[in-house]
Amino acid sequence: MEKLDALLDEWEDTETLTRKAFIAIKDHIMAMEGITLEFNARPGVSYSLRPRHTNQSKRNLFAMADVIDDDPKERWLSVCFYEDMITDPDEEGDLIPEGLMGDDGYCFDLDEYDESAVEYIKTRLTEAFKSAVAES
DSSP states (O other): OHHHHHHHHOOOTTTHHHHHHHHHHHHHHHHHTTTTEEEETTTTTTEEEEEEEOOOOOSSSSOOEEEEEESGGGGGEEEEEEGOOOOOTTTEEEEEEEEETTTTEEEESSSSSHHHHHHHHHHHHHHHHHHHHHHO
């Protein structure tokens, strides 16, 4: 994933530590077995990491971890999931009607590193991964 590596190499983290948060999320995704990854780079707009489990036949991804790049000095994250693939017991996410590839989804935004928020998102990633594994 040359473009992903290039992003991480050129991204200088600020006091918000969003680069650190993205790396924690990326590493969690990349540790999952049986997935493929798509990385969509749109400099000045977003960088999108899109994992898909090989069992998935109805959808092209189970999550979308975006680095929002409208201001490269103040990047922030938006991690989104299909509504029916996760729970949100603490109601941390924003429900986005038809916002994820035309389906309802939840997005969790981070504008700074917060360990509990990163862990909450990683738990949602694990849920979405398990839902994707079960999909046929």
